[in-house]
Amino acid sequence: MTLTNRRFVLASRPDGAPREDNFRLETCPVPELVAGQVLVRHHYLSLDPYMRGRMSDQKSYAAPQPLDQVMIGGTAGEVVATRSASFAVGDHVVGIGGWQDYAIADVDGGAPSIRKVDATRIPLSAYLGAVGMPGVTAWYGLHAICDPKPGETVVVSAASGAVGAVVGQLAKARGCRAVGIAGGRDKCAYVVGELGFDACVDYKAAPDPEAFQAALRDATPGGVDACFENVGGMILDAVMARMNPFGRIAICGMIAGYDGAPIPLAHPELILVSRLTIRGFIVSEQLASWPKALAELAAGVATGELKYRETVASGLERAPGAFLGLLQGKNFGKQLVKLV
Amino acid sequence: MTLTNRRFVLASRPDGAPREDNFRLETCPVPELVAGQVLVRHHYLSLDPYMRGRMSDQKSYAAPQPLDQVMIGGTAGEVVATRSASFAVGDHVVGIGGWQDYAIADVDGGAPSIRKVDATRIPLSAYLGAVGMPGVTAWYGLHAICDPKPGETVVVSAASGAVGAVVGQLAKARGCRAVGIAGGRDKCAYVVGELGFDACVDYKAAPDPEAFQAALRDATPGGVDACFENVGGMILDAVMARMNPFGRIAICGMIAGYDGAPIPLAHPELILVSRLTIRGFIVSEQLASWPKALAELAAGVATGELKYRETVASGLERAPGAFLGLLQGKNFGKQLVKLV
Numbered sequence: 001m002t003l004t005n006r007r008f009v010l011a012s013r014p015d016g017a018p019r020e021d022n023f024r025l026e027t028c029p030v031p032e033l034v035a036g037q038v039l040v041r042h043h044y045l046s047l048d049p050y051m052r053g054r055m056s057d058q059k060s061y062a063a064p065q066p067l068d069q070v071m072i073g074g075t076a077g078e079v080v081a082t083r084s085a086s087f088a089v090g091d092h093v094v095g096i097g098g099w100q101d102y103a104i105a106d107v108d109g110g111a112p113s114i115r116k117v118d119a120t121r122i123p124l125s126a127y128l129g130a131v132g133m134p135g136v137t138a139w140y141g142l143h144a145i146c147d148p149k150p151g152e153t154v155v156v157s158a159a160s161g162a163v164g165a166v167v168g169q170l171a172k173a174r175g176c177r178a179v180g181i182a183g184g185r186d187k188c189a190y191v192v193g194e195l196g197f198d199a200c201v202d203y204k205a206a207p208d209p210e211a212f213q214a215a216l217r218d219a220t221p222g223g224v225d226a227c228f229e230n231v232g233g234m235i236l237d238a239v240m241a242r243m244n245p246f247g248r249i250a251i252c253g254m255i256a257g258y259d260g261a262p263i264p265l266a267h268p269e270l271i272l273v274s275r276l277t278i279r280g281f282i283v284s285e286q287l288a289s290w291p292k293a294l295a296e297l298a299a300g301v302a303t304g305e306l307k308y309r310e311t312v313a314s315g316l317e318r319a320p321g322a323f324l325g326l327l328q329g330k331n332f333g334k335q336l337v338k339l340v
Numbered sequence: 341m342t343l344t345n346r347r348f349v350l351a352s353r354p355d356g357a358p359r360e361d362n363f364r365l366e367t368c369p370v371p372e373l374v375a376g377q378v379l380v381r382h383h384y385l386s387l388d389p390y391m392r393g394r395m396s397d398q399k400s401y402a403a404p405q406p407l408d409q410v411m412i413g414g415t416a417g418e419v420v421a422t423r424s425a426s427f428a429v430g431d432h433v434v435g436i437g438g439w440q441d442y443a444i445a446d447v448d449g450g451a452p453s454i455r456k457v458d459a460t461r462i463p464l465s466a467y468l469g470a471v472g473m474p475g476v477t478a479w480y481g482l483h484a485i486c487d488p489k490p491g492e493t494v495v496v497s498a499a500s501g502a503v504g505a506v507v508g509q510l511a512k513a514r515g516c517r518a519v520g521i522a523g524g525r526d527k528c529a530y531v532v533g534e535l536g537f538d539a540c541v542d543y544k545a546a547p548d549p550e551a552f553q554a555a556l557r558d559a560t561p562g563g564v565d566a567c568f569e570n571v572g573g574m575i576l577d578a579v580m581a582r583m584n585p586f587g588r589i590a591i592c593g594m595i596a597g598y599d600g601a602p603i604p605l606a607h608p609e610l611i612l613v614s615r616l617t618i619r620g621f622i623v624s625e626q627l628a629s630w631p632k633a634l635a636e637l638a639a640g641v642a643t644g645e646l647k648y649r650e651t652v653a654s655g656l657e658r659a660p661g662a663f664l665g666l667l668q669g670k671n672f673g674k675q676l677v678k679l680v
Contacts, residue, residue, distance in 0.1 A: 060613050061585070232608060245401065251611045264604035268572065271591045272620035273400050280612035 007100030036108035046074035046128035129334035138166035139293035145250035146226035150175030162334035309333030347440030376448035386414035469674035478506035485590035486566035490515030502674035649673030
């Protein structure tokens with residue numbers, strides 16, 4: 001029996017905000033496995049802001065997504081056919097299988113492209129969120145760059161998102177004051193009420209930068225010692241003005257500027273005035289931190305102490321629309337696409 | 341005999357670029373010494389860009405210079421009267437004596453405000469430059485933040501200045517490619533020909549930011565691994581675009597924006613794209629580094645390996661004009677005022 005695979009390829013590069021027609025759905029037969037390969041049926045596709053950068057061909061830290069090839073994306077699924085002694089049918093695995101129903105993984109070489117996970121203690125989808133790349137991103141940026149001491153104030157933007165939610169909870173666990181920034185009353189209520197942040201500033205409720213600055217000031221009466229930045233633009237400008245001397249800013253993302261002209265940083269002189277350290281990072285370059293981070297995150301999710309929320313679109317065909325929504329902040333927590 | 345002291349006080353805060361009438365020359369008698377004090381006759385007054393920040397009352401890392409009090413400034417001179425067993429008449433000393441001919445120093449408390457220096461091996465004026473605060477500034481920023489490895493490219497702006505000249509020479513001693521940025525053909529010729537930098541970009545020869553960017557590209561064919569930034573504005577924007585992955589930027593000064601509205605940083609997304617680390621610092625907060633830095637710098641000056649140049653204005657009354665010139669880059673090397 002020949003299986004049929006559906007996949008999204010990048011059809012064109014966006015000019016400004018991406019549109020659904022930048023992607024093209026293709027249908028093709030799943031090839032036969034050769035020795036050393038397994039076939040994975042994807043259960044979940046992860047949608048993440050970094051994909052926006054890959055759609056462009058500007059200089060960046062990673063090569064652009066090639067046109068007419070399957071869109072890059074993290075995936076979690078199940079082995080449905082195997083020609084390797086290392087993987088059995090029924091194994092749950094995570095990998096970077098792309099925007100498609102099936103993926104073939106080479107597993108008997110030096111660096112297998114998928115790894116087995118335990119989907120009994122932890123839901124399979126969590127391996128794409130709190131116990132996956134977003135969780136490790138939060139863990140690394142907080143520990144290696146923000147490095148907050150008990151009693152210090154940590155601010156994180158996109159606080160209800162897959163990364164931000166973990167940042168704030170880890171900061172609370174370290175005895176810090178955690179202040180989120182999120183868009184909308186519901187997200188802010190969730191950040192404080194369910195995730196346990198001390199405060200959350202709703203940037204959508206601020207009619208202008210001055211109002212946002214005032215709200216942030218109210219939420220950070222002792223200033224800000226560390227910032228985990230996912231947004232940039234007005235958000236980062238406002239946080240920089242609140243930074244205490246010797247503050248640390250981890251630059252994880254700048255989603256505010258992904259679609260158009262770069263947004264300048266209004267007051268770089270604050271780097272000097274407040275003796276700040278600002279550092280950009282890419283979690284995939286910090287492999288040494290992954291085992292320790294994943295162990296801690298898995299323990300937190302297994303016990304229920306580390307909370308997270310998911311927005312799940314159903315069916316591969318929904319992936320482009322869900323991705324565009326993610327870029328506009330329409331998701332609430334980790335954005336996934338459920339494929340089975 | 342009663343000595344007469346002349347001193348400049350801050351008469352008013354500048355609105356935009358400082359003017360000579362922001363300072364006021366006063367004449368007053370030198371008070372009698374009490375036990376534990378010495379009287380220092382200043383030979384040299386140091387003029388430094390940080391003084392511009394002190395003239396304003398905006399939030400900064402240091403308290404503003406109070407109005408109607410003697411302007412802050414580093415000084416080198418000679419003890420001319422003493423009521424302390426620790427200092428003898430004729431001792432050469434450095435301190436922060438301010439813009440005046442004489443200063444009284446309390447020396448028998450816990451932290452004497454002056455320290456003795458050896459003016460036989462090293463010219464007295466060098467203790468205000470390469471073997472003083474500017475030299476330690478260069479040493480700290482290069483070692484603690486830029487931390488270049490042999491073969492890496494280090495860029496320093498204001499390269500012929502008191503700080504920049506030391507940065508480049510220390511970078512060369514570490515086996516790096518040193519590239520300066522300076523204003524004017526003479527300064528660039530000095531930076532390469534006398535200080536031994538590998539290249540120097542003349543920003544005054546660039547009619548626009550694109551031309552400057554192109555000249556910097558030519559001077560840094562392998563990109564930039566570390567930047568010691570004294571200027572900000574267009575200079576920093578151009579260097580950021582040349583930074584290699586994992587580059588380091590030490591923010592020591594941003595003189596381009598001192599007089600007016602802050603100059604935005606055009607492309608903060610490069611912090612993420614190039615995974616940069618940017619850190620602002622103030623050398624007076626890094627006291628642990630001073631002894632080691634001063635020892636190394638003194639050895640370099642004593643042997644003649646560490647070169648420097650001075651622009652010396654004669655007479656205290658020239659201090660305001662020389663300071664305004666410094667802010668406009670009219671000095672060539674360390675700006676001093678000779679008082680005797």
